[in-house]
Amino acid sequence: MKNRLHISRLLAAALIGAALPALLDAPATAVAPPPPNTSKSAGQQWELLSLATGKYVSVEASNTNELHARADNPGIPERFTLHTDTSAKGATVSLRSQANGAYVAAEFGAGADGRYGKLRARTEGPPAGWEKLELVAQPQSGADVYALRYHDGTQERYVSADAAATGDGLLQARATAVGSWERFRLVGVAAPADPPAPPSASPRTVKAMTWNVCSDNNKACGFYHTTAGPLADEITARAKAAGNPDVILLEEFCEKFAKPVELALETQLGGGWDVRFAPVQYQVPGTNVKAQKNCQSDASGADRGAYGVALAVPEENTWYRAYELPSPPGVEQRTALCATVTSWAAEVCAAHFSTGGPGYDDPDRTYQPRQADTLRQAASLPGYRPLLGGDLNAAPSTGVLGTLYSTYEECDAHSAAPNRPTTGTIKIDYLFGGGTWSGCGVAPDTGSSDHRAVWGTLALS
Structure with a gap:
């Protein structure tokens, strides 16, 4: 999160704070260590x-x-x-x-x-x-x-x-x-309680983008063993092409990239950002415990933290929560992540559903409708207007996203050429919202990922 205090004043205060105890012949107080680069995660503690x-x-x-x-x-x-x-x-x-x-x-x-x-x-x-x-x-x-x-x-x-x-x-x-x-x-450790309802809900528009960056699961992707820098640069480039969104949803993301991406957005797009992360998990056999799935290490062998989804929202955000999505046993336990922007009276949620269809985690698409309904409930905080989406791993024709289509408007549904493909020849990446979408776009290429970015402007009613 961008620090809005004047750096010069902070430096001066730090120098005075370090020197004053010595001048008074008293022991100096130890400076608190900086938070680790894993502090942006909403994973279970x-x-x-x-x-x-x-x-x-x-x-x-x-x-x-x-x-x-x-x-x-x-x-x-x-x-x-x-x-x-x-x-x-x-x-x-x-x-x-x-x-x-x-x-x-x-x-x-x-x-x-x-x-x-x-x-x-x-x-x-x-x-x-x-x-x-x-x-x-x-x-x-x-x-x-x-x-x-x-x-x-x-x-x-x-x-x-x-x-x-x-x-x-x-x-x-x-x-x-x-x-x-x-x-x-x-x-x-208990998840945070629901936030209080926002004071007002005035009409406004929010620009949003979602992109599965493919930073871990597919060896053919350019980001498979990437470090934070190239990924952050490409995310900001995609964001500029999408008209500088106000919120960004990211899937197949590595935890330790959250802070570098946040800093890149602030440097290259301007404004203050908060990037948060939530992990995909595995059930620990013989227990009720789940452990976070770690990303593959980068090309140098360095740890990239857990694997999951991320949200980039304005820095005013103070509330966020990870939601476990009902998932088939024995495979990746999928997740959603939500955050609130109080001044907008808006809640933003990113998700990555289980892969559905023969030969995949959810072969009969039994769990995907349940994941959709869990996401819908997660995005329904009282007083907040929802904006949600991500890689939902199901084409519109499957019908498994019915609860989302019946509750919200989908960004690309009313375009001149609706349901444009987002990976290969099918559409599996979505933006839904409680309002009306306009200016919906799909990137012409996948870049270093295997998914195209999707963006649009939601008029919150």
Whole structure:
């Protein structure tokens, strides 16, 4: 989000703040670290509660980012996200700290302190052997209780929380069996409550664009192993060709691109932007837990974060929420992401539905109508006017998007040549809204993606 404060004043204040304690012969206060580039995600966050200590697990920045189960009240240092990849599909997962954006590693090569298997949030990723674990359900200990099982290269090791009277709650992957010290409750952090209704709903127009940027799933796409820079530049170029939209919906997007794209939009298009992200997930076998699917690494091997959808909206946005879409078991669990723009009395939602048809995730298109209805409900906040769309993976002729067509107007439906193809020879990318569309366009080419961008202007009534 663009900072509207005068940079010169901030620099001056920072210099004074750093110098004043020294002048007063007092210790300087440590500067808070910048938020990690994963802080733009609306993905599910988790807290770990040790049943042995009765305390929450923290990433202790002052203690080389070690994990200790000794916090009474959970905050950002006690929050984690769960991640997996297309090979594991949830069979193994990795913990990532919300405090520093690093993956948690079990250090089987004992460090200087000799504490074997010590857990630290220290790895930028992508997760490898020391960062991958299994969730082993412990139903005899209550709901949502798990043992965390790592593999040290020769045998399995369970994570213990040091609950001895003289212990410090340190987490170590060192136990060969599950006992009282090896049980943890996985506590989901609640999604934000609905925002209050906006004060007014005056007539206005909103320019919108949606584009599946194909940054992960298709090896033939130019963005398959891309870094953030080329993707951000092409998104802004497409936005300029679309007449400088007010909101942008992006699918097949990598999480760590959110902030770079936000900065590129502000630099190249002007104004203040907020880019948010929501992940596609996999069900963790034998549990009720879902883990975020990670993008393939870039060409240099660097981690690109989770894979999913994104929204670019004006920087005034303060509310956003991810919605899990009902998806077939055993495959990608699809998602939608919504944000509000209060001054417009508008809610914007982006989604990526399961692929439908023979040979795909939803072969009989059983789930796609349910996904459409979930998206419709998500876009129905009281007092807000909806604008929604994305890659819905179904042609108009399939009929599975009936609940959207019956509720909203679709951008391209009333064009001179309606339902223009957006990938290959079919239309599967959409913009719907609670109003009237005009100026609907489809890009003449896909660029580095395999989808054409779609745009239009919605008159909100």
